[in-house]
Amino acid sequence: MNVQVADGAQALEGYQKSRGYWATVWMEFKKDRVALAALGVILLLFFVAVFDDFIAGSKPLVLKLDGKIYFPVLFEYKEFIDTDFKEVSENLKKGDFILFPPVKYSPTEYDLLSVLSPPSKTHLFGTDDRGRDVLSRMIHGTRISLSIGFIAVGIAIVIGASLGAIAGYYGGAVDFIISRFFEVMITFPVFFLILTILAFRNPSIYNIMIVIGVTSWTGVARLVRGEFLRLRKYDYIEAAIALGSRDLRVMLRHMLPNALAPVLVTATFGIAGAVLVESALSFLGFGVPPPDPSWGEVLSQSERYVDFAWWLVLFPGAAIFMTVTAFNLVGEGFRDAIDPKRKGRGF
Amino acid sequence: MRTYIIKRLLLLIPTLFGITLITFFVVQLAPGNPVSRKLQVGEGIKAETITQDIVEQTKKLYGLDKPIYVRYWIWVKQIATLNFGRSYTDHRLVIQKIEEKLPITLALNIISIFLVYTISIPLGVYSAVKQGGVQDRVITFFLFVLYSIPSFWLAVVLIYFLGGGEFWDVFPIYGILSPGAENFPFYKKALDFLWHITLPVICLTYGDLAYLSRYQRGSLLEVLNEDFLRTARAKGLPESKVIFKHALRNALIPIVTIIASILPAAIGGSVIIESIFSIPGIGKLGFDAVLSRDYPVIMAIATISAFLTLAGILISDLVYVLVDPRISFEGRK
Numbered sequence: 001m002n003v004q005v006a007d008g009a010q011a012l013e014g015y016q017k018s019r020g021y022w023a024t025v026w027m028e029f030k031k032d033r034v035a036l037a038a039l040g041v042i043l044l045l046f047f048v049a050v051f052d053d054f055i056a057g058s059k060p061l062v063l064k065l066d067g068k069i070y071f072p073v074l075f076e077y078k079e080f081i082d083t084d085f086k087e088v089s090e091n092l093k094k095g096d097f098i099l100f101p102p103v104k105y106s107p108t109e110y111d112l113l114s115v116l117s118p119p120s121k122t123h124l125f126g127t128d129d130r131g132r133d134v135l136s137r138m139i140h141g142t143r144i145s146l147s148i149g150f151i152a153v154g155i156a157i158v159i160g161a162s163l164g165a166i167a168g169y170y171g172g173a174v175d176f177i178i179s180r181f182f183e184v185m186i187t188f189p190v191f192f193l194i195l196t197i198l199a200f201r202n203p204s205i206y207n208i209m210i211v212i213g214v215t216s217w218t219g220v221a222r223l224v225r226g227e228f229l230r231l232r233k234y235d236y237i238e239a240a241i242a243l244g245s246r247d248l249r250v251m252l253r254h255m256l257p258n259a260l261a262p263v264l265v266t267a268t269f270g271i272a273g274a275v276l277v278e279s280a281l282s283f284l285g286f287g288v289p290p291p292d293p294s295w296g297e298v299l300s301q302s303e304r305y306v307d308f309a310w311w312l313v314l315f316p317g318a319a320i321f322m323t324v325t326a327f328n329l330v331g332e333g334f335r336d337a338i339d340p341k342r343k344g345r346g347f
Numbered sequence: 348m349r350t351y352i353i354k355r356l357l358l359l360i361p362t363l364f365g366i367t368l369i370t371f372f373v374v375q376l377a378p379g380n381p382v383s384r385k386l387q388v389g390e391g392i393k394a395e396t397i398t399q400d401i402v403e404q405t406k407k408l409y410g411l412d413k414p415i416y417v418r419y420w421i422w423v424k425q426i427a428t429l430n431f432g433r434s435y436t437d438h439r440l441v442i443q444k445i446e447e448k449l450p451i452t453l454a455l456n457i458i459s460i461f462l463v464y465t466i467s468i469p470l471g472v473y474s475a476v477k478q479g480g481v482q483d484r485v486i487t488f489f490l491f492v493l494y495s496i497p498s499f500w501l502a503v504v505l506i507y508f509l510g511g512g513e514f515w516d517v518f519p520i521y522g523i524l525s526p527g528a529e530n531f532p533f534y535k536k537a538l539d540f541l542w543h544i545t546l547p548v549i550c551l552t553y554g555d556l557a558y559l560s561r562y563q564r565g566s567l568l569e570v571l572n573e574d575f576l577r578t579a580r581a582k583g584l585p586e587s588k589v590i591f592k593h594a595l596r597n598a599l600i601p602i603v604t605i606i607a608s609i610l611p612a613a614i615g616g617s618v619i620i621e622s623i624f625s626i627p628g629i630g631k632l633g634f635d636a637v638l639s640r641d642y643p644v645i646m647a648i649a650t651i652s653a654f655l656t657l658a659g660i661l662i663s664d665l666v667y668v669l670v671d672p673r674i675s676f677e678g679r680k
Contacts, residue, residue: 184365187656192618192633199637276497283499317500325495
């Protein structure tokens with residue numbers, strides 16, 4: 001008898017503590033160790049992207065000069081506007097000290113005396129054709145690649161989700177017109193379109209983000225449209241409309257949350273795709289404008305000096321590969337987590 | 348069937364219209380028109396000597412003096428008769444240029460798609476049969492790695508190792524034929540061609556392997572759960588017969604139709620690979636046209652490749668309906 005009561009209480013307890021949707025997804029996701037490791041890689045990339053100035057740069061982190069302490073990375077000082085900190089570090093007086101970032105070259109600082117030098121103690125990843133430190137350019141390129149990936153995908157989600165929602169919610173003629181629009185975008189050779197637009201606009205990081213975003217929303221749109229078409233027939237949606245909710249409220253509050261998880265999965269794959277497109281564009285010379293660093297740009301130099309500059313091939317290639325793989329693996333793990341039935345069914 | 352096809356053909360019209368409209372406006376509204384470009388490039392004319400007259404004359408020559416919607420209308424009327432105008436760079440007919448280059452790109456992509464299918468279907472079947480086993484996981488991992496390698500990176504690496512960089516000089520890295528190959532006998536010419544396109548085809552192929560074999564694996568796994576396969580096993584058929592005769596036939600259907608979604612990506616992918624290997628195909632033509640702002644060529648490539656893709660989607664949908672009687676013409680959206 002006692003046992004039964006205890007069981008009942010436990011069951012009730014379990015009910016009260018029932019995990020939410022996202023907690024369940026996280027539980028499922030955690031089971032996949034590879035995906036978890038990939039998530040770790042992404043967090044590391046984030047860290048590098050956010051703190052790139054502290055990891056690689058020509059300005060010292062901390063400088064004690066004549067008894068005063070400066071933080072040249074964090075703040076701009078009037079007295080140091082034209083200072084070469086390398087000289088400062090050579091002429092330090094007693095009691096002063098200087099602490100450089102682990103990589104003490106800025107991504108744009110060039111040294112024509114050590115052009116295209118292979119990896120060495122001074123330049124761990126070697127230098128490029130202007131004597132710039134490859135490691136520093138790669139570290140600073142992380143921020144550019146990731147921000148292009150995230151913002152481009154953000155734009156794609158906003159466009160795709162709005163168009164898909166409108167098409168799926170209203171159906172009929174609206175759906176017909178928007179569906180034709182999807183079809184147009186799908187049939188376009190997207191990379192060629194991106195290239196064309198960038199060739200005519202001045203290439204800037206913002207233009208790249210916008211162009212990738214504007215041309216890659218069809219996946220999200222089709223997904224949201226399908227989900228909305230399905231949900232539209234549900235009683236609770238009818239009820240919400242009958243209660244007088246405005247269309248926008250029904251779409252945003254009652255329908256969109258149901259489509260959120262698959263959209264985020266698509267977005268994760270989308271970031272991998274956007275990073276890849278950005279590096280391809282920079283490789284072709286249509287990407288991030290010089291002198292800003294980009295992985296694709298470092299790689300593109302290797303094509304010109306392919307006979308000997310292997311470090312210009314290996315390191316940026318590895319960075320692009322690692323980022324793309326990490327996002328794809330997380331996307332895959334995430335997709336399995338929201339739908340355990342399709343586990344291992346592949347891409 | 349006929350009404351279905353007619354309906355699908357009618358739906359092509361608004362889509363094609365949208366494609367031309369988007370390309371036209373993207374290109375036309377861009378700053379830096381071909382007139383100023385042309386005049387800069389022009390035969391050593393100095394900037395001061397370019398008078399307003401010359402600008403107007405050049406504009407008139409290319410029909411750029413009319414308002415944009417008139418120009419669009421003229422252009423649409425022209426392409427209805429497959430007249431894409433003349434290239435701004437060398438004044439040749441655009442359609443001629445494309446006729447020259449299209450077979451090369453199509454050959455590359457057909458060989459690549461053929462390879463993708465012949466490699467990934469067996470791989471997919473194998474890992475579906477060994478589902479969850481070591482072989483399955485090794486294949487999955489290996490394909491996943493391939494999937495994430497940027498094709499332009501692999502191209503550079505292949506050139507470095509196999510194209511006469513520091514290591515072996517096994518494959519040519521430039522063009523599709525050796526100099527003087529026009530006079531080779533047929534078989535020798537064909538071999539020369541295959542030798543030249545080996546590296547580009549590898550770069551175009553490996554990425555799709557993962558996608559397609561995973562797809563094949565998934566679709567076979569789905570079929571393997573069906574009742575009729577249990578029946579086939581229950582009546583004592585050998586496993587090979589169950590898989591190849593009963594399961595695979597059904598599992599191949601979605602694989603065939605996916606070819607339509609590979610096509611548009613193929614043209615885009617060709618832009619990079621053809622530029623790296625200097626292959627005179629549509630991708631390289633497009634890339635050069637973008638560099639020199641050759642509007643007619645850009646628009647023709649966008650239109651023609653979109654049209655090919657649309658045709659591909661249509662054909663694969665029809666094939667889908669033909670091979671799978673469970674799908675009706677009207678029921679499908």
